Amino acid sequence: xxxxxxxxxxxxxxxxxxxxxxxxxxxxxxxxxxxxxxxxxxxxxxxxxxxxxxxxxxxxxxxxxxxxxxxxxxxxxxxxxxxxxxxxxxxxxxxxxxxxxxxxxxxxxxxxxxxxxxxxxxxxxxxxxxxxxxxxxxxxxxxxxxxxxxxxxxxxxxxxxxxxxxxxxxxxxxxxxxxxxxxxxxxxxxxxxxxxxxxxxxxxxxxxxxxxxxxxxxxxxxxxxxxxxxxxxxxxxxxxxxxxxxxxxxxxxxxxxxxxxxxxxxxxxxxxxxxxxxxxxxxxxx
DNA sequence: CATATGTCCTGAGAGC
DNA sequence: TGCTCTCAGGACATAT
Numbered sequence: 001x002x003x004x005x006x007x008x009x010x011x012x013x014x015x016x017x018x019x020x021x022x023x024x025x026x027x028x029x030x031x032x033x034x035x036x037x038x039x040x041x042x043x044x045x046x047x048x049x050x051x052x053x054x055x056x057x058x059x060x061x062x063x064x065x066x067x068x069x070x071x072x073x074x075x076x077x078x079x080x081x082x083x084x085x086x087x088x089x090x091x092x093x094x095x096x097x098x099x100x101x102x103x104x105x106x107x108x109x110x111x112x113x114x115x116x117x118x119x120x121x122x123x124x125x126x127x128x129x130x131x132x133x134x135x136x137x138x139x140x141x142x143x144x145x146x147x148x149x150x151x152x153x154x155x156x157x158x159x160x161x162x163x164x165x166x167x168x169x170x171x172x173x174x175x176x177x178x179x180x181x182x183x184x185x186x187x188x189x190x191x192x193x194x195x196x197x198x199x200x201x202x203x204x205x206x207x208x209x210x211x212x213x214x215x216x217x218x219x220x221x222x223x224x225x226x227x228x229x230x231x232x233x234x235x236x237x238x239x240x241x242x243x244x245x246x247x248x249x250x251x252x253x254x255x256x257x258x259x260x261x262x263x264x265x266x267x268x269x270x271x272x273x274x275x276x277x278x279x280x281x282x283x284x285x286x
Numbered sequence: 287c288a289t290a291t292g293t294c295c296t297g298a299g300a301g302c
Numbered sequence: 303t304g305c306t307c308t309c310a311g312g313a314c315a316t317a318t
Contacts, residue, residue: 001311033295061312078312080296093296114295116312156289165313173311223298223310265291266311 002077003061004139004170005213005236006226010083011058013229014065017085018056020102022048022067028094028109035095036118044121047071048098060135060169065098065108070124073098074131075110081117084109086231095119113225139170140210144196144203151191158194158202159187160264171206174219174243177269179205181242181252186275187268188261212239242269250274 002010025045027034037044051067058064063083065073075083075096088094088111096110096119110119122130137146150167151158161167162176171179180187183205185198194202213219218234220226221244226234241251242258246269250256256273 003312035295076312078295079310081312112295113297114310114312116295118313154288160289163312221310267309 001079001172001174001221002081002218002226003172003175004058004210005175005216006218006234007061007063007077007170008058008140008214009217009228009234010077011056011063014063014083014085014108015056017100017102017105017108018053020100020105021050021052022098023101024049024097024099026097026099028091028097030094031092032115035112035115037096038118038120041096044073044119047121048073053100058138059132060138060165061172062131064127072122072124072127074120074122074127076118076120077110077112078114078116078118080114080225081110081112082225082227083229084111084227084231085229086227089113089225089227089231135165135169136167137169139168139206142168142203142206144200147203148196148199152194152199154191156191157188157263158185158191159268161191162202163264163266168206170210173266173268174221174240175209175213177243178209178213178241181270181275182209184275186272187263187270212236242271245269 025048027041051069053065054068055066063075085105085108088109093111093113094109095112098108100107136150147168151161154161159176159180162171183201213236216234216236217228218226219236220233221237245258246260248258250258250271250273253274256271258269259272261268
């Protein structure tokens, strides 16, 4: 489930290809239903062939490969997509291949087992309008003022609202739970009932949790799918406080077991004892 | 407009 | 052992 930390780790992993030339773009043989790629692969091949990679960047949960002529190849891994320089986990779910003139890394791959991921090629002005303009600020840099501006009148539960990429870009189901746990806020709290100190704690906890997760190269869950660009597992799964820990002891307070509820058809994990609607700041993490 | 729900997809794991 | 069923959740389409 690549969220911001996993996608940022993918981005960092492929930075060695900056400066090299794209010689061919293709869709490797794959027995599965093709993923969404636009424009058609032969058009992408024509437009990218001979171009140099000027930058590899990230916006929310998307990786962007920027060329020297201001085209931007946007890869959205969604649930099971991986951007790889290493060999893929299987040969059967390869979705895209960029052949490169790099001395070590001969190609960049997009592998996606479930096939929910997408690939798009835009010119910069199109990207700005179609992608960037529709996303909130990136979660690593979002300010309290901006988050409040976007959400403070919303009647949605804060956990559900944090998943809205138009409000803030990069947070998914796992990190929303971890962020609200660190902030000591009940995930069911309506946005329009949150106090200013609570908004401040949400923003600081967001940076803290995502920053730590990036430092650990993301979370590889029990299905083992997520890998960085060189096929190594992440390590942040060993630091989860609530996600997928239903019934286990809360590591922060003595009263609680982690509970699982469902919000907007997704699991939410939290500690009912120290994430409270009253908003009193819980004791510091031991 | 804001918010809620349905949809796509594969493979792991549960239950019988 | 082998079958069927449920579930995981990213973003978007459609409904209310």
